[in-house]
Amino acid sequence: MPREIRVAIAGVGNCASSLVQGTEFYRSAQKKIGLMNEKVGPFKVSDIKFVAAFDVDERKVGKDLSEAVYAQPNNTRKIVQVRPTGVKVQMAQPLDGISPIAGDKIQPSNAKPSNISKVLEDTRTDVFVNLTPTGASKASEMYAQAALHAGSAFINATPAKIASSKAWQAKYKKKGALVVGDDIMDQIGSTILHKNLLSLLVNRGTQIGETYQLDIGGGTESQLALDKKRYEIKRGIKTAAVAAAVPYKFPIVAGSSDFVDFMENRRTSYFWIRGEYFAGTDFTLDMRISLEDGPACAGILTDVIRMVKLATERDQSGTLNGISSYGFKAPPKRVPIENLNQELGWMPKGPMPN
Numbered sequence: 120m121p122r123e124i125r126v127a128i129a130g131v132g133n134c135a136s137s138l139v140q141g142t143e144f145y146r147s148a149q150k151k152i153g154l155m156n157e158k159v160g161p162f163k164v165s166d167i168k169f170v171a172a173f174d175v176d177e178r179k180v181g182k183d184l185s186e187a188v189y190a191q192p193n194n195t196r197k198i199v200q201v202r203p204t205g206v207k208v209q210m211a212q213p214l215d216g217i218s219p220i221a222g223d224k225i226q227p228s229n230a231k232p233s234n235i236s237k238v239l240e241d242t243r244t245d246v247f248v249n250l251t252p253t254g255a256s257k258a259s260e261m262y263a264q265a266a267l268h269a270g271s272a273f274i275n276a277t278p279a280k281i282a283s284s285k286a287w288q289a290k291y292k293k294k295g296a297l298v299v300g301d302d303i304m305d306q307i308g309s310t311i312l313h314k315n316l317l318s319l320l321v322n323r324g325t326q327i328g329e330t331y332q333l334d335i336g337g338g339t340e341s342q343l344a345l346d347k348k349r350y351e352i353k354r355g356i357k358t359a360a361v362a363a364a365v366p367y368k369f370p371i372v373a374g375s376s377d378f379v380d381f382m383e384n385r386r387t388s389y390f391w392i393r394g395e396y397f398a399g400t401d402f403t404l405d406m407r408i409s410l411e412d413g414p415a416c417a418g419i420l421t422d423v424i425r426m427v428k429l430a431t432e433r434d435q436s437g438t439l440n441g442i443s444s445y446g447f448k449a450p451p452k453r454v455p456i457e458n459l460n461q462e463l464g465w466m467p468k469g470p471m472p473n
């Protein structure tokens with residue numbers, strides 16, 4: 120039997136595009152640069168095999184996954200030409216996946232929705248990754264239910280409250296299946312950088328006064344951020360994730376965003392921190408990073424997918440706080456990365472900020 124991880128995806132958007140293209144890239148890349156871990160346990164990135172995909176947009180539904188990943192409105196960079204996968208993107212119920220503010224970006228297909236849990240069973244999906252838009256809570260719950268029914272492990276990359284919900288944790292535990300999440304934390308991105316900058320400053324004895332982080336991007340997700348109500352959950356998650364790096368309360372704004380369409384899938388994040396160091400001397404720090412969202416999401420997903428597979432092989436079930444703290448902004452419980460060792464019998468090499 121070849122060693123493979125059978126993966127299904129809900130939402131063939133920018134993150135999914137980079138994930139599918141990146142998996143193809145690392146299949147042939149001579150040097151495995153750009154990966155957080157070349158191997159997770161015994162698994163290489165090339166062990167990831169896509170077996171099913173769901174979306175609601177007519178430019179993606181019915182297409183081979185290798186074509187759908189380049190279809191509009193996806194605007195992340197082309198990494199490689201993906202070879203045909205034999206996986207046709209299937210129609211799902213849109214539910215709340217089409218938002219009032221960025222809904223015009225989606226052209227709904229009128230194909231009949233598939234029976235998702237049956238597809239997961241038929242394709243023997245090991246790991247089901249939810250990559251539907253921010254604010255699609257009902258759609259995320261539909262996918263969590265389907266994975267539960269089929270006994271597939273569920274990765275909730277979206278801010279919907281799934282892995283951090285006690286009710287979902289209990290259902291997965293009872294089924295003997297695994298759920299991790301919520302809201303993927305980029306390989307490099309505003310949250311991981313902001314958290315670690317603050318952590319460094321606290322460790323160097325400074326007192327943090329105030330901080331903000333502002334994001335500008337051109338992906339559909341950045342457009343969605345204009346819907347203040349729908350994006351509230353994401354802003355709350357980002358703020359809590361960053362605030363957790365400082366052991367006292369202080370004024371913080373994180374996750375405020377604006378949309379600039381010509382930036383495509385690029386995002387620029389501005390950080391500003393004010394504080395005091397030796398004998399009350401004040402300092403300010405300004406920093407800016409520009410990157411692309413899709414690959415930043417895929418960079419960590421390739422680790423999380425392999426970790427989840429490794430955990431299922433060790434008969435783990437319910438939620439795992441080590442994996443969730445490693446890969447997500449809103450884990451059920453924030454724990455040190457060392458917990459991965461208990462969960463997986465494996466640890467990333469070197470110091471791992473989380």
Ligand SMILES: NC(=O)c1ccc[n+]([C@@H]2O[C@H](COP(=O)([O-])OP(=O)(O)OC[C@H]3O[C@@H](n4cnc5c(N)ncnc54)[C@H](O)[C@@H]3O)[C@@H](O)[C@H]2O)c1
Pocket residue numbers: 129130131132133134135173174175176193211212213214215216217225249250251252253254255258276277278302303304305338339340412413415416
């Ligand atoms: N770096 C990142 O991009 C990043 C970081 C953290 C979290 N996330 C989360 O990942 C998710 C995906 O981000 P993205 O940039 O790929 O978004 P995207 O808008 O590019 O893609 C979303 C896809 O979901 C599809 N969709 C809508 N409703 C659906 C439904 N009911 N069923 C199936 N598909 C449906 C859309 O047609 C689209 O193809 C978001 O929830 C986002 O918050 C992304």
